[in-house]
Amino acid sequence: MSDTRKLTIIATKGTLDWAYPPFILGSTAAALGMEVSIFFTFYGLNLLLKDTSVLKVTPMANPAMPMKMPFGPKGLQSIDWGPKIPNVMWNIPFMDSIATTLMKKTINNCGVASIAELRELCQEAECKFLACQMTVELFGHDPKAFIDGCDFVGAATYFEESSDADQSLFI
Amino acid sequence: MSDFDSELDATGLNCPLPILRAKKAIAAMDAGQTLRIIATDPGSVKDFEAFCKQTGNELLSSGEEEGKFTFMIKKAA
Numbered sequence: 001m002s003d004t005r006k007l008t009i010i011a012t013k014g015t016l017d018w019a020y021p022p023f024i025l026g027s028t029a030a031a032l033g034m035e036v037s038i039f040f041t042f043y044g045l046n047l048l049l050k051d052t053s054v055l056k057v058t059p060m061a062n063p064a065m066p067m068k069m070p071f072g073p074k075g076l077q078s079i080d081w082g083p084k085i086p087n088v089m090w091n092i093p094f095m096d097s098i099a100t101t102l103m104k105k106t107i108n109n110c111g112v113a114s115i116a117e118l119r120e121l122c123q124e125a126e127c128k129f130l131a132c133q134m135t136v137e138l139f140g141h142d143p144k145a146f147i148d149g150c151d152f153v154g155a156a157t158y159f160e161e162s163s164d165a166d167q168s169l170f171i
Numbered sequence: 172m173s174d175f176d177s178e179l180d181a182t183g184l185n186c187p188l189p190i191l192r193a194k195k196a197i198a199a200m201d202a203g204q205t206l207r208i209i210a211t212d213p214g215s216v217k218d219f220e221a222f223c224k225q226t227g228n229e230l231l232s233s234g235e236e237e238g239k240f241t242f243m244i245k246k247a248a
Contacts, residue, residue, distance in 0.1 A: 028187040031194035032225040111185040111212075121191055 006035040008162040010170045014043030016055040016100060016115070017065070021171050022047065023118035030125035034166075038122075039158040040150075041132035044171075045139065048131055048146050052116050056100045060090035070105040123149055130157060175243060176204035182211045182239065189215045190222055193244070197228060200246050205231065208242040215240055 007029045011022040026036045040048050059065050067082040133152040162168050179196045181189035189210045196206055219242045223230040231243040
């Protein structure tokens with residue numbers, strides 16, 4: 001028996017905000033010396049696409065999301081527009097793109113890494129990326145659109161992978 | 172002469188980058204050598220304690236001055 005501790009994560013969400021937890025936790029666990037496997041299924045598959053610009057965030061039906069301007073005078077930046085703007089406003093075309101651009105700016109301002117960077121750090125640390133083959137077919141993803149180094153597997157492989165894990169997370 | 176072997180400037184970086192950069196820096200060092208880290212992320216105080224506990228490296232010191240946190244870590248044998 002090896003004494004290396006092991007973490008497995010199931011990543012199910014494919015928006016820019018929810019892209020962070022699996023990669024942050026995975027890379028950090030690897031830095032602490034753990035062996036890490038992440039199983040990407042359903043919308044989580046988006047996190048493995050070469051083109052990270054598909055990852056977007058929307059304030060629509062997302063009442064917990066703060067909406068603060070990442071630039072401008074300090075007083076203006078401290079205002080949370082989230083509760084002030086009626087939800088119907090987010091139905092206007094291109095609002096998702098605007099919200100995504102503003103969130104990326106905020107991420108950059110705060111010294112938080114980009115998803116592409118965190119994902120690379122995970123791969124450098126030899127985190128295993130498992131892509132759910134069934135969802136690839138269900139959603140009609142092109143296997144060539146995925147980054148190199150993903151294994152396309154099914155649920156049984158996840159359970160084999162997690163059977164000797166010390167910690168497992170569902171995100 | 173400085174009292175550390177390597178230095179890592181992690182100012183302006185947020186979780187988990189200071190830890191990931193430190194891990195990389197330590198990997199390039201020899202056992203017994205020391206790394207000085209400067210960070211501005213307030214979460215890094217508890218995180219470097221946890222990092223050292225988990226990796227077996229020794230946290231020699233941890234301090235704060237004018238919003239900057241300084242850590243000294245000795246690489247485990």
